[in-house]
Amino acid sequence: MSTRHAPDLVSDELLDLTRRLGAPERDLVILAEGNTSELVGDEIVVKASGASMRDADRSSFAAVDLAALADLIDDPSGDQEQLTRALEEDGRGSTVRASIETMVHVAVRMVSSVRFVAHTHPTPVLALLASVRSETAFAEPVYSDELMVLGRPLHVPYAEPGLPLGRLFARRLREHLDEWGEVPSLVLLGNHGIVAISQSVEGADAISAMAVKSARVRLGALQAGGIRGLGEDATTHYFARSDFADRRAALSATAEAAQLQEGTAS
Numbered sequence: 001m002s003t004r005h006a007p008d009l010v011s012d013e014l015l016d017l018t019r020r021l022g023a024p025e026r027d028l029v030i031l032a033e034g035n036t037s038e039l040v041g042d043e044i045v046v047k048a049s050g051a052s053m054r055d056a057d058r059s060s061f062a063a064v065d066l067a068a069l070a071d072l073i074d075d076p077s078g079d080q081e082q083l084t085r086a087l088e089e090d091g092r093g094s095t096v097r098a099s100i101e102t103m104v105h106v107a108v109r110m111v112s113s114v115r116f117v118a119h120t121h122p123t124p125v126l127a128l129l130a131s132v133r134s135e136t137a138f139a140e141p142v143y144s145d146e147l148m149v150l151g152r153p154l155h156v157p158y159a160e161p162g163l164p165l166g167r168l169f170a171r172r173l174r175e176h177l178d179e180w181g182e183v184p185s186l187v188l189l190g191n192h193g194i195v196a197i198s199q200s201v202e203g204a205d206a207i208s209a210m211a212v213k214s215a216r217v218r219l220g221a222l223q224a225g226g227i228r229g230l231g232e233d234a235t236t237h238y239f240a241r242s243d244f245a246d247r248r249a250a251l252s253a254t255a256e257a258a259q260l261q262e263g264t265a266s
Ligand SMILES: [Zn+2]
Pocket: 034, 101, 119, 120, 121, 192, 193
C-alpha cells in the first residue's frame, strides 16, 4: 500500500533535525513524543510510531504516499480504519507503522511543498496551550525577534490525532493562506503542541526554540501582571521593512526562501 520502510530515503539532515529536537535538555519531547518529516519527491519520510526522537536512526522512519493520504483528508467518507491501513506497511518481514500524527505532516504539504516539518510538545508552550489563554496567548507578538522568527502563528483548536486533526489542520491552514498569503512558520495545536514549518533544518530548529522562549516570556509576563503586546502599528511596520522580509523569507516555507538560503550559503 502507501507506506513502506525506506531507510535509503532518510537524509542526514532529517536525522540531525530529529536528534537535535529530541535532546533531553531541550524538553521539547520525552519518550516517543513528537515527529519530524521531510518531503522527498511525492513521498513524505516521517518518524515511525513508537520511535524516540533522541535516538532516531534510519530505521525509525517510514515513507508514506502523499497523494493517497491527502485524498483521505479531503474525502469525507474516509475513516480511521482506512487511515490505520494506509499508515501500515502491508509488508513482508518487519512491519513499519507511520505515526498517527503523520496527517499533520500531510496537511502542511497539501498547501506547500516545504521540505521540513517538526512537531513537538514543548512543556512551556503546552502549558499555555492547555490554559484558558490557549487561543489568545500568541495572538499578538510581544518582541521583535519572535515576530521575525515566528511571523504570524496559526492556532488550531484541539482535535483527536488522525483524521479529525488532519482535516481541521488542513482547513485552518488554507484559511490562514487565504488571509495572509503565506504558510505559517509556527502552528500552535490547542492542548497538544507545536508544528514548525521550514525549508531548512536550521529554520525548523530556530522556530521550535523561539516558540519555547516566547512561551517563557508570556508565562513570565502573566506572573508580572499580564501580557502587553507590541501593538498593531509596530507589527505592521516590521512586516513592511524589506530587511525584515528577507530575514523572514530565509526561515519560512516558500520556494523563494530555499533559493535565498542557497544564495546565502554559496
Ligand atoms: Zn503530538
